[in-house]
Amino acid sequence: MNGHWNGRINQGLSNIQHLLCNQGWLKSVRFALLGLLIAISLHAGIAVAIGRTLDRQAANQGQPIEITSQPLQPSTIAPVQLVQQAEEHYQAGQISEAITLWQQAATHYEQDGDRLNQALVLSFLAAAYADLGQRAQANRAIADSLVFIQTSNLETPNAHLLRAQVLTVQGKLQLAQGQAVAALNTWQQAEVAYRQTNDSSGILGSQINQARALQAEGLYRRAITLLTQVEQSLQNQPDSRLKMTGLRNLGKMLRLVGNLAQSRTVLEQSLAIAQKLDDKTPASDISGILFSLGNTVRAQGDTNTALDFYQKAIATAPSLTAKTQIELAQLSLLVDSNQTAAAQRLLTQIQSQLAQLPPSRLALYAQIDLARNLVKLGRGASVRGSQTLSGGDGSGLPSERLKTSAQELAIAIQQIRASGDARAESYGLGTLGSLYEITQQWNEAKTLTQQALSLAQSIDAPDIAYQWQWQLGRIFCQGQQPCSLAGSLPNATIAYGSAVKTLQSLRGDLVAVNPDVQFSFRESVEPVYRQFVDLLLQSAGNAPSQENLIQARETIEALQLAELDNFFREACTNAHPVKIDQIDPQAAVIYPIILPSQLAVILALPNQPLRYFKTPLPQAEVERILTQMRQSLRPTAFVEDWLPSAQRVYDLLLRPIAAELAPSQIKTLVFVPDGLLRSLPMAALHDGQQYLVEKYSIVLTPGLQLLQAQPLERQRLHGLLAGLTQARGGFAALPNVAVEINQVKAEISAQVLLDQSFTDRSLEKMIDSTPSPIVHLATHGQFSSNADNTFILTWDGRINVKQLDQLLRFREGNLTPIELLVLSACQTATGDKRAALGMAGVAVRSGARSTLASLWSVSDRSTASLMIQFYRELGKPGVTKAEALRRAQVSLLHQDDYTSPYYWAPFVLLGNWL
Template identity: 50%
Template sequence: MAWQRSPVFLSLLAVLVIVLCLTAPQLATPSVRASTSPVAQGLVEQGRSLYDRDRFADAVQVLQQAVAEYAATGDTLQQAIALSNLSLAHQQLGEWVEAGEAIATALELLQTQPSSPAQQSIYAQALMIQGRWQLAQGQAEQAYDTWTQATTLYQQLEDESGSLQSQINQAQALQAMGFYRRASNLLTDLVALLETQPDSATKVLVLRSLGDTLRSTGQLQQSTQALDKSLAIAKHLALPTADIYLSLANTKRMEILEKQRISSSGSFGEVPVQPELFNKVFQLYQLASQTGSPDTRLQAQLNTLSLHVELQQWTAAQALWRPIQAALTQQIPSRSTIYNHIDAADSLTRLRQAETSIAEPTWGDIEVLLLRANQQAQQLGDTRSQTYALGSLASLYEQTQDFAAAEELTRQALFTSQIYNTADLTYRWQWQLGRILKQQGDRPGAIAAYTGAVTTLQSLRIDLAATSRDAQFSFRESVEPIHRELVDLLLQPDRDPSPAELEQARKTIESLQLAELDNFFREACLDAKEVQIDEIDQQAAVIYPIILSDRLEVILSLPRSDSAQDSSLPTLYHHTELVAATEVENTTGLLFGFLSNRQSNARIPPLTTKLHQWLVAPFESTLQAERIQTLVFVLDGGLRNVPMAVLYDGQQYLIEKYSVALAPGLQLLTPQSLRPQRLSLLMAGLSQQRPNFPEFRPLPNVVSELQNIQTEAQQADISSRVLLDGGFTKLSLQTAIDDVPAPIVHLATHGKFSAQSENTFVLTWDGIINVNELDQLLQTTGINRRPIELLVLSACETAKGDDRAALGLAGVAVRAGARSTVATLWQVADASTALLMERFYKELVRADVSKAEALRRAQLSLLHPAESDDPRFSQPYFWSPIVLIGNWL
């Protein structure tokens, strides 16, 4: 299908495919009016022919003559077009200085001409070419501004096609800056605009770009849908499909890895990989390689190489080395070329680490790739790429244990990244420097470097949360380890940490909790504020366990003591349990399985006793001496899936001695207790099974649960409202929250907590409400709007087999805007839940009872049942899964 052209425009294809890299950019035959110089016109036609045959150097010579001829005849508009096309030819040769000069001259000439539709059209297209040059130079922000200016001109000219293409380019620049959500929103708007229009190459490009952006934000299903649409239209119009196959392969690859991560039961170590699942991915990469341009072929080969390495298919990976090496030498210098060198070096480094006996590639071969990347970055004047190349070369020397060279280059990369404020690279080089100094025995220097990395990450919260889920910002590979390794340095088993080191370790754990929630939501939506425990509750203690590879570190935080040497610090105690991370995860996994299976009651005490010995027993005498009444746990890893109330000291459960609460960190708490005189209650529930969700069984006792709670509320003079079954829809809940001032919201319905926000939801009569929608519903502003003090989810469960499913529970708790959340970790008989909830509210309405104490008393009433109660409910299966997250007052 031919591209529609206007006589005053450069080829629209030339502008568009430059940015999206689908094919080599094409020159047009520009004509504003009859050329004043037939000679110049002939030169332009000759230059276009040479360019189309990839004879870019010859095209440069001919176009230079055309520029001179137009200058001699004073045809400024034609001269500007020739200069713009000359810039394109220079860019194809990697002659970036000459390309920049040509397009700058073109724009200067156009600025001297009176405004007219022809002048504005040519100016807009020159801006498109300048933006392409800027992006290739690593100037993404400038490229975005340039293309925004072009969009404004196209819209003034009512040129819809030009406007669309300039906005597509803006999305590319936004992605280059890491603003994936903004890019996704922009492209989604463009797709909607194109929906009613005939299929076209523009629609193919927008859908593919949208698919790539959605993948970057972790929306893999939506990414596949957009890419499938793009592929179908491209096939129908007989357009190239190689780049779409490449994009589909990348999305399919991430889908498989995400599913395998969730199915993995352990939080530590590598996720087991099933190579056969990736056959379709390899096929798609092969299709992209066979039919694509040289750049697309190389990208497919690089991705195939990294996948072979990931699957430990060493022979197949080694076979790709020579073809990739040859292809890299043919690429012109650009930022993408530099990154291709670095990506190849990274995969080959992992290959050499695993297969030390292979003849090639040698460490020297890999070093050559990174030296060339650094040299090209210097030639381009691309500071960011040079910083990346230097740091990657230092990483290579770290792997080969040349620590002196590694330290020197890392410091160079770090200095440059700090000078030019590339914080997303700064934290990586700070982390790398910390590792290198640790290897050289410089513990203080390593701690300082790691501390800098954590501080930089905190400053990057918004950018990191919104950026790609790909390897560059993989939370579990590039963020989480920094926090754990810093705690490891601060709390060495062979030495007693100072109070300042303990406090830094505690704050690092808090920072990790916040980072995990940012990663869960893919945005930094949480307002963190440093709070000390004594500012909340003088009779509460906080326990921070953190799982390291070879041990479990536990910190106890008590209210500040006036007699302490430094009263500005909380009173901290510390215990090291020499137990491997694998044992912690295995223990918690087994315990969760036994607790959530009512037939496994006899197997529970040994495991709950072990956890008590790890987490609480070392501090028991201190807790008693300080008369602590409430224990607050800031949990880590698989420990989140275990209700702490069930910890057992051999004689008593923890809940028999303390009120228990969970918190994702004190910095996310709002210290305020319930005010009984202001209480009101909104309840909603489902008792019937929904046909569209057969996996969720009926909850017949929900009716009595809500009725009994309503009775308790009436006796305490608390107003209440109930939405049941067909009356409980998403709309009715939103309306009720807007209309009724209810600081307590109770949802007696099925729900699921997952490590993925899109799979964390509660069920309504007409569908599901995911965690982000729940946030919007509960924080809707109405005339009588009051903050939600307490959110109760009485029939939910964590996703089985998901080691971080309880993170979804914490996510609901903090995102919903409620100061406190009560929820269930697994589904239990709804009769016992109904009874426990009734007694919870009976205690909650008392003026002197905190939420944590109310829950404790309700759980104890099941643990030690009255004669009229069902004795089966004394099993932990029935009473322990109810947990309180957030403010316990």
């Protein structure tokens, strides 16, 4: 399979290499499902938008590519018929044909002096231009449309409806172009226009759109409040198709903003109404709701249930095109969950169906989606081994299937180019390059990938450009990780560096440009950062340069931020570069990085060059060692169980640099932990003589650039203490919480919420009204890699991490910021290797400068003892938060009942340690 494919595929490649001419400067597009209410009726000479929902993929932002399609109908046809025919083409995914017909209709209306009908048609054109990434054309059309409406000066219900329709389209264009505030204002105006005609569907749709704009602007609390109002409005309505459709759209929006549990509940309500209405509900509605449910459940991680919803959606799909789209999502999930045999059976079925689809944009995208899944299957087969790409017993990918897919994709690319869809063309070219990559035809893969990248950059589409930059990096290395081709290393490094830089430019937009549930951070983003760090740390027998070490450190910190962004499904915080010397001249920062073939450690000492050392070990072996230490820290373990593991990890992380710490008078070790290291208690590492915590204060942080370097002002020690002593919500009682809170109150002045008084509302009210620099929550809680499953327990329920974020930040700008947040009885989710990500998420998003939390839930008696000692030490002059925790832990480990690290090691300080 290393030779060239012959016949049609080579001809297709030859043709594709000449596709990139005269594309102009285009802007990026984002994939998102939009509900566009488009139906045509005539009244008083005005074509009015009324309620029919059309799900489609929407693009945005682009300079015009002139549509050169020949008119499909004679120009003498009445404009209303042209509009209706255009709509039929649009629904079928034939965007260019629809544009041609709408252009003809707009010309007719202009000649007749019918500016309002012309305005409506221009709004349709704007949406269609946006689908093709033609931003300037779309903006011009919508601006002309608004001018025509404003100059008409009509105040009729139909005129208000028309204005609302045009404003709705304008808002979508603005949001797609990153203008969230402008989009919010436009959709508020649209809501006013809809209210003037009592159009409840339009009102609710405008509010859902506003919530999306608020979320994009980072105003999460306002977005949730508005969505809650929408849901209440819908629930108060009688069951109807309008209510069903509104709940369906709301469910999609809730998924996009990360509220998966609520999304599922709302979608299930929508489905129940659809089934209740029975024969009044089109099959397309039922299929669409089931598809959305599958996507939401998939995002929750429930693969089997998601596959079941997809199967039901397929069974009720109203057309072969709709069926194929759902099957592609099903195929993607089968591939992601390593159900290879089922995936290959479905792939064969889809491949045969594609030939039967009518020519359309959706059919072309389906061809690309199929090829991308084939690439993922191929890469999975490559990892699995020897049967790869050879046919044989079916465990690999038959070469004939790859040839066929490449041939069909090459033809589809040329059809896409004829339609003017530059984004799809870039996707197609890059995906074809991926097929050549997995068959190790490096020259062809490089040529196609470079063409795809050039096109993506010409339309300013960073969300796909980074994928081709990453792909180029892999191709330069010819698939070898780490890259062992010395001559290709500089080119690979440049390509990877460009990919990381592009990802950095996206940050908060990363989820927005990939709202599709099929997007996987761990597959599509994380490897880019890690592989780039691996390249930077490679050298021809010499240590990496300072420049490379600095860049590697910055890259691993950037990965930490990207993981938090993905955790919250939005940009979590603003980062500001800072040097350790500017924070604490007696602190060292340690960056342990888990790479495929080594454990790398970068050490930053104040006013000194970066140090670097590595231990050549496969990633699986490193993770085995870390897991072994974590599992040894249990209450029933003996010293012989945990000590060897604690010493082994010390040897990996600190032994090579231990001698350099003492001359620098280091007192605090700041770890920027990676992967499984986040859930490991660094305090329990042992050098053969003593635990690390007996010598150094220890703190964790996702990165120095997140720190707010300001010490706690001791004269202001005042706290808000809240806790549960009784069993609630399936969690056991914590009788010693009362002792903990009472004795902490004896150390600092505080207000207390205990048991029945500790509710969501009372906590919010107290935080809002009390300028306490310390918030201490002694209650059950859980940290998880899923934001929905990261929560603290109150008397009346759970507060998840996003609600906690809103609650704690509510007073920002009004009262004293939270200096220290203490979560004294929380734990990382069992079996979740990335659960400590939830702890970092709470620490960063709480708005607190420092967070003290536990990696696992410990005996509440020992916890109470440690917390009391912590506050006692914190009140002493010159004692930092990190040092207060160190002293409290050392005090506990010297008590006969608590010598095991299980009792004192899980408590970690995150953020500012001063």
